[in-house]
Amino acid sequence: MKSTPTIIAEALEAGQDSLNEFDSKRILAEYGIPTATEVPTATRDGALAAAEQIGYPVALKVCSAAAAHKSKEGLLALGITNPAELATALDQLLPAARELDGRILVQEMVSGVRELAIGMIRDEQLGPCVMFGLGGIFAEALADVAFRMAPLTDTDVIEMSSEIKGSRLLEGIRGLEPVDMKALGHCLQALGKIGRDNPEIKELDVNPLLIRNGLPVAVDALAVLEKPLRPEQPTISPTVGLRHFFEPQKVAVIGASATPHKAGNDVLKNIQANGYEGSIYPVNPKGGEILGLKVYSSLADLPDGIDLAIVILPAAATPQAIMDCAARGIKAVVLAAGGFAEVDEQGETLQQATLDAIRETGVRVIGPNTSGHTSTPHKFTSSFFPLGKIPRGKISYIAQTGNFATHTMRYIKTAENFGVARVLGLGNKLDVEESEVLDYYARDPETGAIFMYLESFKKPRRFLEVAREVTRSKPVILLKGGATEAGASAAVAHTAALASDDRLLDGALRQAGVVRIYDYSHLILTAKALAVMPLPRGNRVSFLAPSGAMLVCMTDLCQRRWGLQVPELEENTRQYLQDISPPYIRMRNPVDIWPSALVKGVEFGYREGTEAVLKDANIDAVVMILMITDETGVPPLDFVVELARRYPDKPLYVTFSGQKKHMDAAKAYLEPQGVPTFSLIEEPFAVLSTLVRCRQAMER
């Protein structure tokens, strides 16, 4: 048997852009993927002999690199049961094979009603990735597939097989044998290995992969080839790390302005408002003094040892500014100006010049087109949007948008009660990009949880590598903007067609433990929950509500939408809840608070009920739906703060039903003391759902 490299080399030599079915399957076989028994032949006699040897019924297929989709093109005959039928089929297929410069493949008919598909695709950015899903006609009709980057761990295999909607097909339904998951896992891992070993294989489809007696058998396969291009990715070698940005001792502001409301003025105000304790060096040709600071008329006048420069100059002045900074030994620069590649061709030219200056000097750059970055532990910000003092906390953001230094940060400051550690607006990310920032946040003791808004990945494999590590200790939550449209529908291989959309990325992110969200608002709502409360240990929720309707609706949604369990309580918990409630109501989880509140008051009902479920070993997180109205009573809420302190290992969230002014007052009271509140009753559950996924990522 020829080895895989030989098969590929010969095909490339012959100018083929794909392998025929037989050769494709020889590679599968070499990597231990079971394939249907088959014999290639070019003659009638050969076919007859092969059929006798294999045993009827058999399938006949035209085998040629030019026959990629045989079923569409009438190049196969299935279920041939005797020599007469074989002869008839050959009448049609032999000439077709000759025309396509191919042979005939005589193949056993593999019996199996479950058609799966597996495949490998070499993504430009992610490298070889493996697909698993429903096969045959369902591959196209349902697109029920999952992807993972190679190499695949056993966990990856388990996760992707349970990720598809049709995963029940793998079980022993309808009297079928359950699929041997070890064997299937081996096939998937082998495909990943094929991809990693053979850079010339661009795509590899195995469809159908039939299940016979519980074991997978590759019935058809197609390998698409390309001469691997290894594009020279000119990379910038970081000269200094991000510490220069996040912990600068001496900061120059180039383009400082004495005029209020100009960016060069606001940035100084911002730095002062945040209580920055290092030295600030405004630079402006006019000299003088701004906001009590001595102004330097040129970079040449600056003292030595400046570690960060914020450049607030028109775009055109940027490349020179970088050169000037380098000349003064400044190694880190924030470029605020917009007007680069995001705008027009002229901007593109300017961006290239800026990139050249970066490469030449080794100066590290955030931006251009960034609204700045923030480092509250260092009492510092480079934002030119006059936010004043930014509250300190353990949430860190990476944002491919200026919002988190402008109006969204304004919202967080005025509508919520949590703080941030680091915020970095990536801008056009000529140099500093998400994977380096993620790596910094990963090691940063000030950062407890990481939230990202990204529209693209500059170094996706590096990003995923870093993410895979950090997600074991810190929650990493991503909103990925700009999911691509269903694209490559004309692709040769099904794997490639199914890899469109953002399924590929989605698989890679799951693999790395990055938790995706889709709601912009949840970049804030989830952050506020993580800012003060721990991750839940699991998905078992208890909640207390003043209404049967709310109990019913939220329980429905926990199951249907949020992947949360509402389990039975421990017997002693249940009994205690029963003891404090009127006898006519049968207490259970979730907890109906109305009866006990009616009898013993709202405060008593919520306090006792909440503590009981917080204590319960079956429960990982608790949501209080707090009824506050003048009519039913407005309880003092110190008991809630007290409970949160006494049970620090379980998230306790509060939401409301009742009177707006009391809800606002409760929020203002509870949040600064570490209990997050939510306006709508669905929100705390949606947040828990995200955090449970973070926990699962951590434990994978």
Added chain:
Amino acid sequence: MKSTPTIIAEALEAGQDSLNEFDSKRILAEYGIPTATEVPTATRDGALAAAEQIGYPVALKVCSAAAAHKSKEGLLALGITNPAELATALDQLLPAARELDGRILVQEMVSGVRELAIGMIRDEQLGPCVMFGLGGIFAEALADVAFRMAPLTDTDVIEMSSEIKGSRLLEGIRGLEPVDMKALGHCLQALGKIGRDNPEIKELDVNPLLIRNGLPVAVDALAVLEKPLRPEQPTISPTVGLRHFFEPQKVAVIGASATPHKAGNDVLKNIQANGYEGSIYPVNPKGGEILGLKVYSSLADLPDGIDLAIVILPAAATPQAIMDCAARGIKAVVLAAGGFAEVDEQGETLQQATLDAIRETGVRVIGPNTSGHTSTPHKFTSSFFPLGKIPRGKISYIAQTGNFATHTMRYIKTAENFGVARVLGLGNKLDVEESEVLDYYARDPETGAIFMYLESFKKPRRFLEVAREVTRSKPVILLKGGATEAGASAAVAHTAALASDDRLLDGALRQAGVVRIYDYSHLILTAKALAVMPLPRGNRVSFLAPSGAMLVCMTDLCQRRWGLQVPELEENTRQYLQDISPPYIRMRNPVDIWPSALVKGVEFGYREGTEAVLKDANIDAVVMILMITDETGVPPLDFVVELARRYPDKPLYVTFSGQKKHMDAAKAYLEPQGVPTFSLIEEPFAVLSTLVRCRQAMER
């Protein structure tokens, strides 16, 4: 050929609880559903002759009412290609057939890769319903099915075929012929007719229904029988309509109390606070005066002509109170007390006694266990939760929960700025139930949109009948609490197994144009939008935002989650937006407001941008994501109100990014003037998504 009634009668006579495959298919054939060619036989010779006549390959099946799931039980042989194979198969199947008191069915092998399933199930409440979905093994693995009540219209057929996830299988994928939808539709409608004509057929499975050359062929079928029970449903014949409740002239409060904070006192305060213009007659044995009203010491003392009594007495006093009311000619009663069947056995007994009293007297009853009802056009409420004046508007609620007369109404009153027309808390709905209330709201000129929270349907067919009509002119939005767990997994027929969950109800509700929601909060958020703005004409949305990230995220979600289009604008709109924006940005839908706001101010940007898209014929609804911060400017918002008035046919919703206090002020300014606002930027889109479904229901 025997007719369907004969087949069924003979089977029932013979004590069968199902029909064998051959008889099941004879019924299908009689109703015009194409079936596989087949011949039943009990002998070897007969089988041989049949196979010759049909032509090989053939299938052999044991045909017996006792062989419901042949593939599981090894009672069939497929793909028999010659007499020798036939003989071998018969060796096994003939004895098996004899054992089951059956015969052998010799059947053509129908070639077709697309396995569908159709079925009929007679639901106790909904009557005959029809199922459509993926068949074979996928019926169980994916449960990708849709249901509709019989009879099915052509629209029903189209909707259910596009509702399944695998609907692309019906198209001409992979070189297959598209499925003949007329032929498929006929099969579905015929199943409905079988169900309606033959009450003895409880379930009818057709699985697989194979597609051969685009045409459906029933390959296997199973009819499950039962002697139809026609349970005597003792119904209450309404003596008077709901007008007595919603427009009472003279109201007695039985159990009126002089003690503040008691229900019998609060109900009087409520009636007074709402400005009720009719007469109020408190009844209490103590007599005297309460809240300036003369108290009657017994019902006997009351004047004639009282049309409504609110009974605030302990549960035990209820049956007698109904008798007393009837004796005084009072025809409508609200029963506030709880403590009936919802509580314990004693309560159940009491509930039965109450029901007896209702039947005996013909008095109409809301409740018991209701928190009351409200009719703002009549300035009246029977609620005993002291809400004060309830704001008037065109939203009406039907609630199987007391919340809409208690804390949720308190929330609406204090956190939102919209009003209601009618609200009815159903309580235990001994008499007045949802379908009658829906019918009243349907005809009620004060009601513009109907929202419901229901946990059960008392007369589902009647409810759906009424809904089908009213949804053509008014939006009807339902939150159904308590979706049932996956239940009947042990059912004989697949249709029945798949009818578990609430798929059946879901299909029937879609058919009737009722739009389901799942978020409790949206009973309020969607109502506030409908209270002041029209239904969108279609699903084409434009929105304006101050951030590329928000534009990208909301566009993603419009496609991915909400079924909303973000279409191209008309050329002159686009050009105008370009004219008012800096040249470097290419304007399109959605509208990036940041550049024009930066250049010409926030007010100018939003005003001009919003008007441009409101005018645009490609756009059905507009969302403004309004940036309000001190730094970027806090525009006066009269222009928004003005725009809403000038373009009354398109919904205009506002949401925010920026400073909380300005957002609150904007809400307080805009909402009373008819422009709804939303706290989180996803909310207006989610609401639009629901309303687009209402529009589609209206136009179906």
